[in-house]
Amino acid sequence: MxxxxxxxxxxxxxxxxxxxxxxxxLNLIIGDNAAGKTSLIEAIWVLATGRSFRTAKSQHLIQRDFESSTLFAEVTSSHSRHKMHRLGLQKSLTQTLLRLDGETLKSQAALAQLLPVQLLTPESHKLLEEGPKARRQFMDWGCFHQSPEFMPLWRHYQRGLKQRNYALKRHLPKVQVQLWDQTLVENALKIDLIRQRYLERLTPYLITFCQALMPEIKEEVVCQYRAGWPKATEDLLALYADSYQKESHLGHTQYGAHRADIRFKFGTQEALNTLSRGQQKLFVCALLLAQAxxxxxxxxxxxxxxxxxxxxxxxxxxxxxLLELLQILNIQHVITSTSASLIPxxxxxxxxxxxxxxxxxxxQS
Ligand SMILES: Nc1ncnc2c1ncn2[C@@H]1O[C@H](COP(=O)(O)OP(=O)(O)OP(=O)(O)O)[C@@H](O)[C@H]1O
Ligand SMILES: [Mg+2]
Structure with a gap:
């Protein structure tokens, strides 16, 4: 557990x-508006991921008139064969300190491994309607946890991308841009395979949870994965070489693993166009249940x-x-609500x- x-x-x-x-x-936290419900969920999320889902600025997280926030949790993790761990995070305006069992950590990854958390908020339906970033993050959460090679590949890819974009932005000659192409393509193809494999595994679970939560929809959900480059591309390296003129004009890399996306469809219809707002929320619940x-x-x-x-x-x-399905999962839940109506x-x-x-x-009980 x-x-x-x-x-x-x-x-x-x-x-x-x-x-x-x-x-x-299941832990149910009931409180009126502005009581601190989202703050509590946010604190757990910050400890597990190092960042907030509401703000990028530490000053918003630190209680007004104080200089730092401290979060601490005692966690039992299956990741380390059910050992108990002490996780700590302190945020000040200028830095974030991470501690694990009394030792200072350099990166958040160890905390994220020990504390795999999933989040559903009133904003979660944006996963469907906003740009691809949130969908990539959703997919990459699974890739990170299931494939140990994913994170180093992704970091390596990001470093190459940054250098290549820098060269493009400064309109450096083609040879200087191309210095980065080989490693970028190699890493992109490996990332692509991990993502494809993850979505293939996820889809049967997603179909089951969509049917359970929205039996009124007769078509099966389909996940269409987009790699981040045109489907017909046979040679990504050649595509990079051919795109130099355009990319130098744009000042950034147009194709690659950083542009991947997923389209969700019911039959031929895009989920976003066919689902009601309530159904969009249920769909995101199905995604999280499938992932869990x-x-x-x-x-x-x-x-x-x-x-x-x-x-x-x-x-x-x-x-x-939804609550029935959540409870069948037999995992720990922290759920907030303004009303006690869920208790029965x-x-x-x-x-x-x-x-x-x-x-x-x-x-209370
Ligand atoms: N840095 C801060 N220092 C002190 N108080 C803060 C800070 N940031 C937010 N607050 C306050 O904390 C309170 C709790 O906010 P929170 O969003 O957690 O409430 P909530 O219980 O989720 O409410 P709702 O039901 O409206 O979503 C609010 O009154 C908010 O103004
Ligand atoms: Mg709230």
Missing amino acids: TQINQISIQNFRNCGHLHCDLSAG SLHEKVLQEPVIMLIDDLPAELDETHRRK ILNPETTRVWTIDSGQLSL
Whole structure:
């Protein structure tokens, strides 16, 4: 089991001092608007990923009139054969310090491995309607956890891309731009294979969860993967060479793994054009459920599901169905809501209910 046993938060948003011993099952946090629900979910996300889903600026995360925020969690992780770990993160205006079991860390990757978290917020439907970045991040989350070679490849690719873009931006001669092509293409093709394999594995789970959450849709969902270069390309290196004029004019690399995307379709219709807003939310829930199930199946390692403001825009029937499916997954959940209406649907044996007010948590049951 991967779970957060306890979490302590200091001077993060409106949480001055917050400590809680979480249930290994479902934790429901109930609070009014501005009570601190999203802040709590955000704190766990920041500890696991190093960044916020609301802001890029540390000053917004640090409680007003304080100089730093500290987050601490005691975690049991399947990734390290169920060992207990102490994870710490301190953010000041100028730096982020990471600690694992008393040692200082240079990169976030070790914390992300120990604490695989998934996030659903009222903004999550944007995964469908916004640009490809969010869809790439979704896909790459799975690639990162399932293929240890993915992260080094991606970093290597990014470094090459940065250099190549620099050369293009300065309109350097073709030979200088081409210095980077070989490694960029090699890494892009490897990244491409990992992504394809991941989506192939994910799709059957996605089909199952879409059918369970939206039985009214008769067509099966189809994931169309786009590599980041034209489908008919046989030689990516040649494509790079041929694109020099145009790319030098644009000042950046037009094709590559950094431009990958996924199109989701039901029959011939794009998901975005055919689903209602509520269905879009359910679809994103299906994506996360599929990802969590695949993660468990392949790595025998449960993820932790963070859900902010669960009932938003879902009707009673779909909300019940979603909670039923979440609870079947048998993983740890931290779910926030403004209303107590979810309580009767939850399994009392595995659920802990908390209320939050002005950044202070109290255990209800
Ligand atoms: N850096 C900060 N320092 C102090 N307070 C902050 C800081 N950032 C945000 N807040 C405040 O924290 C409070 C809690 O915000 P949060 O978004 O967590 O509320 P919420 O419970 O999720 O509300 P809602 O139901 O409206 O989504 C708000 O009053 C907000 O103004
Ligand atoms: Mg909120």
